[in-house]
Amino acid sequence: MLFYIVRLLLYYFSLALHSILLNLLFMHNYFKAFVLLAFALLNFVTLQAQSISATTRWHWDKGTIVIDTPKRPSGQQHVLNLATPKIQNLRVAFVGLGMRGPSAVERFCYIPGVAIVALCDYEQQRADECQRFLKQAGLPPAAIYSGEYGYEQLCKRNDIDLVYIATDWNHHFSVAKSALLSGKHAAIEVPSAMNLDECWQLINLSEQMRKHCMILENCCYDWFEMNTLHMAQQGVFGEIIRAQGAYIHNLDEFWDYYWKNPDGDDPSKLGWRMKYNLENRGDIYATHGLGPVAQALNIHRGDRMQTLVAMDTKSFNGKAYVEKQTGKPCTNFRNGDHTTTLIRTAHGKVIEIQHNVMTPQPYNRLYQLTGTKGFANKYPVEGYAVDSKQLEANGHKPKVDNLSAHGYMPAIEKEALEAKYQHPILKKYGKTAKEVGGHGGMDFIMDSRLVYCLQHGLPLDMDVYDLAEWCSLAELGALSMDNNSAAVAIPDFTRGLWNKQQGYQHAYATPSDERKVDVASQHFTTLQKEATAKYNLWALYQQVLQAKTPTESARFKKIYKKAADRAQDYIQKRLLRR
Numbered sequence: 001m002l003f004y005i006v007r008l009l010l011y012y013f014s015l016a017l018h019s020i021l022l023n024l025l026f027m028h029n030y031f032k033a034f035v036l037l038a039f040a041l042l043n044f045v046t047l048q049a050q051s052i053s054a055t056t057r058w059h060w061d062k063g064t065i066v067i068d069t070p071k072r073p074s075g076q077q078h079v080l081n082l083a084t085p086k087i088q089n090l091r092v093a094f095v096g097l098g099m100r101g102p103s104a105v106e107r108f109c110y111i112p113g114v115a116i117v118a119l120c121d122y123e124q125q126r127a128d129e130c131q132r133f134l135k136q137a138g139l140p141p142a143a144i145y146s147g148e149y150g151y152e153q154l155c156k157r158n159d160i161d162l163v164y165i166a167t168d169w170n171h172h173f174s175v176a177k178s179a180l181l182s183g184k185h186a187a188i189e190v191p192s193a194m195n196l197d198e199c200w201q202l203i204n205l206s207e208q209m210r211k212h213c214m215i216l217e218n219c220c221y222d223w224f225e226m227n228t229l230h231m232a233q234q235g236v237f238g239e240i241i242r243a244q245g246a247y248i249h250n251l252d253e254f255w256d257y258y259w260k261n262p263d264g265d266d267p268s269k270l271g272w273r274m275k276y277n278l279e280n281r282g283d284i285y286a287t288h289g290l291g292p293v294a295q296a297l298n299i300h301r302g303d304r305m306q307t308l309v310a311m312d313t314k315s316f317n318g319k320a321y322v323e324k325q326t327g328k329p330c331t332n333f334r335n336g337d338h339t340t341t342l343i344r345t346a347h348g349k350v351i352e353i354q355h356n357v358m359t360p361q362p363y364n365r366l367y368q369l370t371g372t373k374g375f376a377n378k379y380p381v382e383g384y385a386v387d388s389k390q391l392e393a394n395g396h397k398p399k400v401d402n403l404s405a406h407g408y409m410p411a412i413e414k415e416a417l418e419a420k421y422q423h424p425i426l427k428k429y430g431k432t433a434k435e436v437g438g439h440g441g442m443d444f445i446m447d448s449r450l451v452y453c454l455q456h457g458l459p460l461d462m463d464v465y466d467l468a469e470w471c472s473l474a475e476l477g478a479l480s481m482d483n484n485s486a487a488v489a490i491p492d493f494t495r496g497l498w499n500k501q502q503g504y505q506h507a508y509a510t511p512s513d514e515r516k517v518d519v520a521s522q523h524f525t526t527l528q529k530e531a532t533a534k535y536n537l538w539a540l541y542q543q544v545l546q547a548k549t550p551t552e553s554a555r556f557k558k559i560y561k562k563a564a565d566r567a568q569d570y571i572q573k574r575l576l577r578r
């Protein structure tokens, strides 16, 4: 008990200092070095992330839980439609290289115009192993960082534009904070924030530093979702009034493989993800289901999620797993095996989101849109129900006579509709994405769009308010369920600006700018490969790894560094010639 009280006091102390330091940072550049130092110290006292944050203040208002919204600090501007200076050649670092991270490194090797500068994992071997993707691609070796705080050293480098984060959930926030404070863009795996406090802090950091903080929600880029979004935006389904999404995926075969830190907070070796389920209620992985439907419903682009209620089953399989693993009774497994959240928007639409990673059943993201004039559904049957009259009114001549919306349209009609409404992003990246892969290609499309928008200085497809809205379901749902499934008012993370933009949109460069950037990107990647071969970087890197004594190691490192510097010179000189 005493331990928890001390931890809580330390947590409050750290939060108070965080906000003072952020204000100082915003007021005066002189304090920047001091702020960074203080943040490094504060990391020692920050608690593990939990769905209910210690800073959340709420009260009852006519039977609804209303949460205080922290004021936007004076002088701080919103980041809706944030456009940052163009970065022709994007320098990327990866933090977190377990099951998920390495595939991101591999995908980025296929994206022209990218330099992979650094790789970081708690376990050095995991970072080292990812060098193989760079070697296979003929790209230069990356710098390696490891240990609990290796990412802080990485973030101090001044040759990184983007930090791509795929750690366990407890580290997403601290890595992103470090990246943003050191002036880098951050892209964070899902869920990118674990509670409301982390949501607000990421919003403040993005607003203060004028840097992107993107949620890596790959399910927004799957083929059916993208084409359906395009159809919805062209009015094929009339007005969307209800939407559904989910993450239903039995993780039995994965539990054993999540990273374990038995010397830290996981003595029972449950792995971080099972431990997080054990300790936290609410939909803790809501974004695969919510992201794509929030875009179709224009959330914070003309509508907003206003109220939610949540209900879960008790824990059956989660509890049994922990008991089997630990050999002890488990009396308080917080996360129900199946959690359902219902959300109502300001314009009277309803969203239903489900989460179940515990029971055996087919994989299902439940993606469904119900419109006033039509219907789209992905699982288990992928199809559309729209009648001939509606299609014709929308300028599409059906191939089949008297098409009715009482059943799914035949395959031939579905294919014609998808061909007509193929999303422009799929047209650009679809073919390569299928070849490169990553959940069937959607991961590659997400990464390519991220690079494209940063290269062209365009707003990203998902901003920090999307991140906060989609991730907030965990804490809001937990509050609802801990209070007998009461209604919870959803905070407006834009702080009053949810109606400023009208309609969700992807940003595009002009065709001529696109061509110029594509050519320059290919050139940069070719130069990196030429320089790597010319200066024999991989052989010299290997020599460093194989050094037998510290003296030998120092000597080989010096040789490698000289070659790597010359390779960089070679690239820079040729870039200047263009």
Ligand SMILES: NC(=O)c1ccc[n+]([C@@H]2O[C@H](COP(=O)([O-])OP(=O)(O)OC[C@H]3O[C@@H](n4cnc5c(N)ncnc54)[C@H](O)[C@@H]3O)[C@@H](O)[C@H]2O)c1
Pocket (backbone or CB within 6 Å): 095, 096, 097, 098, 099, 100, 101, 120, 121, 122, 123, 126, 147, 148, 149, 150, 151, 166, 167, 168, 169, 171, 189, 190, 191, 216, 217, 218, 257, 258, 259, 260, 439
């Ligand atoms: N979008 C998707 O489809 C998708 C799929 C799988 C996983 N994910 C997400 O990716 C993330 C990683 O999941 P995973 O399955 O790879 O988990 P994992 O347990 O396999 O990997 C986590 C990694 O983080 C590393 N790590 C821990 N502390 C660190 C620190 N301080 N600094 C650097 N690295 C640290 C661990 O060493 C480990 O290698 C999670 O957020 C998960 O939700 C997303």
